[in-house]
Amino acid sequence: MVKKRSLLFIGLFAAFTIANVSAQNKQEVYSWNNLPKIQSPVFKTDTFNIVKFGAVPDGITLNTKSINAAIAACNAKGGGVVLIPGGLWSTGPVELKSNVNLHIVRDAILQFTDDFSQYPLVEGNWEGLPQMRNQSPLYANNAENIAVTGSGIVDGNGNAWRMVKKDKLTESQWKKLVASGGVVGEDQRTWYPSEETLKGSKLKNPGAISPEKDAAFFASIKDFLRPNLLVFSNCKKVLLEGVTFQNSPAWCLHPILCTDLTVKNVYAKNPWYAQNGDGIDVESCRNVLIENSTFDVGDDGICIKSGRDEAGRKRGVPTENLIARNNVVYHAHGGFVIGSEMSGGARNLFVSDCSFIGTDIGLRFKTTRGRGGVVEKIFAKNINMKDITGEAILFDMYYMAQDPIALAGEKRTNPKVQLYPVTEATPVFREFTISDITCNGASKAVFVRGLPEMSISNISFENMVIKSEKGIDLQEAKNISFKNIHLISASSQPLVNVQNTSDLKVDKLQFSSAETLFKISGIKSKNLLVSNTDTNKAKSKTEFADDASNKSLTIK
Incomplete structure (x- = not known):
């Protein structure tokens, strides 16, 4: 009898545990109709x-x-x-x-x-x-x-x-x-x-x-070890509201390992030339709301981080469950940014109803070999941009710790493409949904550059109108979709450049004219489908190079 009761208890406990885990997992599945909940602090009136x-x-x-x-x-x-x-x-x-x-x-x-x-x-x-x-x-x-x-x-x-x-x-x-x-x-x-x-x-x-x-060594370089203006570490229920934070020695706002962080109606202000003068860097934080705030700074505006390289992977704490909405970013290296220190990962980030005016890059997602970390389940919609110096939307796995826009006289070369084995130090970008984007003025509309050993994957772009010098550039990517995209481009280069990219779907691409519509290169380029697009506006529909097969692209 005792044995039967013990087995019954174990069975009930197991069922409860499974149900509880399922409930927790269910709570982690967020969408625009089910956003993360952030708790706010409450204070006595004394x-x-x-x-x-x-x-x-x-x-x-x-x-x-x-x-x-x-x-x-x-x-x-x-x-x-x-x-x-x-x-x-x-x-x-x-x-x-x-x-x-x-x-x-x-x-x-x-x-x-x-x-x-x-x-x-x-x-x-x-x-x-x-x-x-x-x-x-x-x-x-x-x-x-x-x-x-x-x-x-x-x-x-x-x-x-x-x-x-x-x-x-x-x-x-x-x-x-x-x-x-x-x-x-x-x-x-x-x-x-x-x-x-x-x-x-x-x-x-x-x-x-x-x-x-x-101690003597650190004292000898003390002035170099600039502090961030505000650093809240391992804190719970944090509110920053209404205040102007300005003229920071390094980063302006740096919450790290915090839970339930609310940032609203703040103004982060730095000179445009302020080295490392980021607006806010949210690092390894959970349950975050950034809204109705303004950033005009010397480096990235709203930036998501989670540690760097082995130290970040060892910490293993992603930034997750974040909402950034109704914010304005003026000068910054990026409007909304993930990386490059993202070794602990990032997930469940929701960015909406933001304006980027004069930033170097609009939506900026950056990493490099050695970081590791998985960035996934990122959602962005209703983003308005104007006068973007570089790319409106950028994914880059070759970040080189440089300003995104070269200074006058500065020479830069493209990174050497080499295939490396996949290890825990290989970063991963996947599962991004980006929609309802308007940009009036950029150097390039969309740039996606993965690694030969790790493609950037499962990215959806929908409902975008972008006026830019250059169009779309995809390198080392897979399972990418574009739907209802209107490009206004002045460049004579190919409107869409596809290099070593597979499983691409382009549905309803609008453009006024193009010398070449699609340039396909690389042996890995395959399963490329274009539909509902008037390709006759281009002088040349397709160009194939570098071992790309002319069967890799289908136009319906």
Whole structure:
């Protein structure tokens, strides 16, 4: 009898477990009609004014102790609001603690000091790797229920930290910068704020933590180890709302390993030439909402990351369940970006109703060999773009850690194509759905470039109108579909270039004219189907090269 009851219990437990796992898996299947849910923090109304803790708004007094004391007191009493009232508040690093809402009013500027001695060296994370860095001006570790709200300004004094390339300034701007102090590199093309910064720039990965590097070494290059303006690490229920975050030493906003993150109505602002001046980098976070925000920065606008190479794969935490909607991105290397540090993967990302104006690239998905990681189940719709310098939509597995647009006089060559074995370090891009895209002005409409050993696969493009110099370029891809695409291209090059790409479907492609409609090259190009397309508008319908078979393409 006991044995029968035990077997019955085991059977019921197994059934429950299977049902529970099935329910969890079901919850992970998201769509536009079933978006991820993000929890928001809730705070007590108790208010702690930093003035009562001795803060002085004269722009000179260093208020670090006063502001942190107010936050500590608020936290100790169960939480509430720490008020930054009107004024210019100079400060060193500020640590946010659980249950605290740091509220910055409209006429308040929280100005972080340019006295580098106020920022101790700490173990942190930089571009997906464990690194020694200067303490971030605004930071939180392992906190829960935290926020930075209001409509004031957080200024990171980034101009004191950043190196600047001469080619990104006018002649008068360059002369003024050089006259301000600092040092110019041997090539006379880059300005550095200090000798320490210049020294660090000459070393390979100098911030990496390793046994042979002692405190004296890191101290000798301290100025080079620029902090991100805001770093929240391992935090839960985070809100950033209404505030302007500007002038960051490196990245502007960097949540890492956070859960339930809401970013709304913020303005991330950096000079267009700000090196590594990203807007927001969401790294290995789960359940994220970014909405109604504006980004005008020196590097990527809204960027998704999850660690770099072996360190990222070992961490193994993807960025997942993210919604980015109703955002505007002005200058940036990319409007919405994934990579290149995506070794932990990314999935279930929903991007909609965004405008990209003057960005280098619109939708930018980048990686390279060595990263590994799987990026999948990415959805983008209702994206409007204008004056895009490079590609409107780009997938590239040959990222080379360079600005996407070459500077004046800079020479670049295409990467050498070689076949490598597939390993855990081979990145994967698959299952993207992109629809309802309008772009008025770009260098190229769509560029997809996979690896010979790992094609970019299962990408759907639908309902797009793109005015660009060049059309569509597909290399090392498979199972790609285009439906209802209108290309307005001025180039005499092939409107659609297909290289080593298989299982391509093009349905209802509209264009005004073309010298050559399709150029097919490479022995791997096969199963290419074109339907509902008036090919007579092209002077030449097809061109085959590099062992491509003329049977690889069917036009119905």
